[in-house]
Amino acid sequence: MHCFAKITIVPFALAEWPWKDELELALEEIFGIEVSWHADVPLPPGAFDPARGQYRGTPFLEALMRLRRDPKEIMLGVTAEDLYDGGLNFIFGLASPAGVCVISLKRLDNRFYGLPQDDTLYFKRVLTEAVHEIGHVLGLPHCPNPHCVMHFSNSLADTDQKGYRFCPDCAAKAKAALCPK
Ligand SMILES: [Zn+2]
Ligand SMILES: [Zn+2]
Numbered sequence: 001m002h003c004f005a006k007i008t009i010v011p012f013a014l015a016e017w018p019w020k021d022e023l024e025l026a027l028e029e030i031f032g033i034e035v036s037w038h039a040d041v042p043l044p045p046g047a048f049d050p051a052r053g054q055y056r057g058t059p060f061l062e063a064l065m066r067l068r069r070d071p072k073e074i075m076l077g078v079t080a081e082d083l084y085d086g087g088l089n090f091i092f093g094l095a096s097p098a099g100v101c102v103i104s105l106k107r108l109d110n111r112f113y114g115l116p117q118d119d120t121l122y123f124k125r126v127l128t129e130a131v132h133e134i135g136h137v138l139g140l141p142h143c144p145n146p147h148c149v150m151h152f153s154n155s156l157a158d159t160d161q162k163g164y165r166f167c168p169d170c171a172a173k174a175k176a177a178l179c180p181k
Pocket of ligand 1: 132136142152153
């Protein structure tokens with residue numbers, strides 16, 4: 001059976017982001033597999049929609065598929081740009097079970113909403129969205145438990161409520177999709 005053995009985080013034009021080590025360590029702790037950072041890559045050409053001032057999510061997934069070298073590898077893209085996809089006004093992230101996902105940092109920062117900067121809350125949101133999208137790559141659907149990281153987020157309030165931990169059911173499903181040590 002196919003399984004995933006490592007996570008590669010790909011920064012899209014994100015050279016200056018100060019949370020790289022924290023994110024790597026936190027994902028390693030949660031999934032128990034190797035996590036590393038790819039070199040910085042440019043934003044996908046053609047992803048920007050000038051009429052909306054946002055980027056389409058799908059070209060990020062396509063760029064990640066082209067960078068991917070190993071069928072056991074999960075590629076997690078990170079961008080500071082605002083994303084949308086399909087009929088949605090915006091998305092926190094997007095995933096494909098083919099092994100790739102992307103998160104947008106834009107709407108995770110209090111300052112986007114005119115609120116004071118809060119580093120602790122910001123990083124918790126980043127981790128929550130990253131774990132959620134990786135969960136989708138591992139084949140997990142949305143979960144009805146509002147405290148599970150796989151619960152659907154309609155808003156940042158949902159994200160803040162659920163946190164970055166899997167419920168026991170989802171934790172078991174996630175573990176089954178990871179390669180045995
Ligand atoms: Zn989701
Ligand atoms: Zn769950």
